[in-house]
Amino acid sequence: MASPLWTQIRKKEKSHDELIKEAIKNVNIFRNLSDKEISEVKNAVYNRTYKKGDYIFKQDHPGNGMYIILTGTVQIIQEKFIGEEKTEEILATLHSGDFLGELSLLDEAPRSASALCTELTETMGFFRGDLLDMVNRKPVLGSKIILNIARVLGERLRITNQMLSELQEKEKEKNNEHE
Amino acid sequence: MSMSENQRFIIRLILFIVLTAGFILILPKLQTIITLIVISILMFTLLDPFVDKLESFNIPRAVSTLLMILIILLLIALGVSRIVPLVENAAQQISQSFSSDNTFSNKIESGIDYLNSKLPLNAITTDLPEKINELLNTLRQKLPGVLMGFGRGLINALSGFFFVLFITFFFLKDERAIKKGIIRLVPNKHFEMSLNIMDKIQRQLSAYLQGLSLAATSVGVTSIIGLFIVNTFFDAGINYIVLIGIWAGFANLIPYIGPTAGAIPAILSVLMSQPPNTMLIVVLVIGVFVFVQFLDNTFVSPYLVGKSVELHPLIVFIVLIIGGNLMGLLGMMFAVPVAGIIKVAFHEIVTNAPKYRS
Numbered sequence: 001m002a003s004p005l006w007t008q009i010r011k012k013e014k015s016h017d018e019l020i021k022e023a024i025k026n027v028n029i030f031r032n033l034s035d036k037e038i039s040e041v042k043n044a045v046y047n048r049t050y051k052k053g054d055y056i057f058k059q060d061h062p063g064n065g066m067y068i069i070l071t072g073t074v075q076i077i078q079e080k081f082i083g084e085e086k087t088e089e090i091l092a093t094l095h096s097g098d099f100l101g102e103l104s105l106l107d108e109a110p111r112s113a114s115a116l117c118t119e120l121t122e123t124m125g126f127f128r129g130d131l132l133d134m135v136n137r138k139p140v141l142g143s144k145i146i147l148n149i150a151r152v153l154g155e156r157l158r159i160t161n162q163m164l165s166e167l168q169e170k171e172k173e174k175n176n177e178h179e
Numbered sequence: 180m181s182m183s184e185n186q187r188f189i190i191r192l193i194l195f196i197v198l199t200a201g202f203i204l205i206l207p208k209l210q211t212i213i214t215l216i217v218i219s220i221l222m223f224t225l226l227d228p229f230v231d232k233l234e235s236f237n238i239p240r241a242v243s244t245l246l247m248i249l250i251i252l253l254l255i256a257l258g259v260s261r262i263v264p265l266v267e268n269a270a271q272q273i274s275q276s277f278s279s280d281n282t283f284s285n286k287i288e289s290g291i292d293y294l295n296s297k298l299p300l301n302a303i304t305t306d307l308p309e310k311i312n313e314l315l316n317t318l319r320q321k322l323p324g325v326l327m328g329f330g331r332g333l334i335n336a337l338s339g340f341f342f343v344l345f346i347t348f349f350f351l352k353d354e355r356a357i358k359k360g361i362i363r364l365v366p367n368k369h370f371e372m373s374l375n376i377m378d379k380i381q382r383q384l385s386a387y388l389q390g391l392s393l394a395a396t397s398v399g400v401t402s403i404i405g406l407f408i409v410n411t412f413f414d415a416g417i418n419y420i421v422l423i424g425i426w427a428g429f430a431n432l433i434p435y436i437g438p439t440a441g442a443i444p445a446i447l448s449v450l451m452s453q454p455p456n457t458m459l460i461v462v463l464v465i466g467v468f469v470f471v472q473f474l475d476n477t478f479v480s481p482y483l484v485g486k487s488v489e490l491h492p493l494i495v496f497i498v499l500i501i502g503g504n505l506m507g508l509l510g511m512m513f514a515v516p517v518a519g520i521i522k523v524a525f526h527e528i529v530t531n532a533p534k535y536r537s
Contacts, residue, residue, distance in 0.1 A: 043355065044355065046359060046370075046374075048367060048370060050367055054367055056367075061371065061534065061535050062375065062534050064371045064375045065371075108375075125370075127375075127378070129374065129375070129377075129381075129382075133231070136232070136235060137231045137234045137240075138234070138235065
């Protein structure tokens, strides 16, 4: 019979495993993946722990992949220069289960903002090199993930188009009012 | 600089000097193991895409790796079973002519006489046959020792070969775990940069080594085809064409010296078999190797090996000397690929690291 301590450790490991799998399932680019495929993604991700005040990534650094927050809080901060003065704007505050930087899986474009941990934060990173590796090693799984990224991009493009047309409408109305 | 920073700097400097000195002291003792690990890394980088391909057919990673290692063993066994009888035959033929009234040196001598009679000047030195005889006599005296050394070398090579296969197997099977293990040591601050650079280096190296092996194979195959054509149409009597082709392919890994070293066995074979028109055949054989080099340098290597890994001739010269000093002929063969790997790694670090500066 296994000792209670060992059972406890195994239980803890299992629950951590489940937490990771659950977090992966909740990310939009890993939608519609089977349990086996989720396990495959789990094997490809890197677990990192950041202290309060650590940056996960910094603005303008080359994008290399995405992060899923397992525990903790992350602020997305954008630095701007107004004249010679540097200002910082908090764009979002992300918590456990949220994810960031998924479009960096496609190219090395510089990060548009920095990700700062405001408390002890545990993350899971999934990177472009591993996605390309997955396309070679598990083509079906790789294609599913790339298709999901394309869907996310499509959704965002539609929202951007909608916002743009709304803005144009407003602009037209404003012009008409002036006339 | 404050006092504590000064102290920290001195401690770091002492630590660096002690570690470097220790490393330099231990290095000669670790030379063999380091060489075997470097060869395993080269093998891993070369074979990884093939294992990935096998895995893409839904074969588990461990089974794909085992299959790849078995394929390699099978290919080597097949090659050895084909090549050993050829080497044996060649050795027998040489030793026969070697023991029976110096036929070997006589043949070379008459071949050289023939070439000299056709050339306007005594282009090839006339005391060459005596020198060959002297060399053969020395060889005859040293043969038992050489054979014992060869036996010992063979055992070492075999154990080294299995060590390399063993390490390569684990590199291939546990690639991801090893990469994760290495990256775990990197602090968060440099994590993304290190991962990015590691990925890029691995991809570039894989392409470079595959290109090199394809280029060597192409040189081997085209040499065999060329020599076969010369043999068929000019009744040249060149023996062991396949063996010469394989040698030419391997020799091609050594820049500058390789192409010449590849052609020498073929020319010797012509001189030994003394076909009619020896001069013409020798010229044709040289022509075949020049044409093979032209094909390789113009059409094959630039596309397969890539310009980014091109090394300056001076660097090539230096690394060849270092490789030759460390491991002889094998060292010269591995010198350029290893230098290429270092260049790719250095290039990726220099290009990518500044992008991560704040």
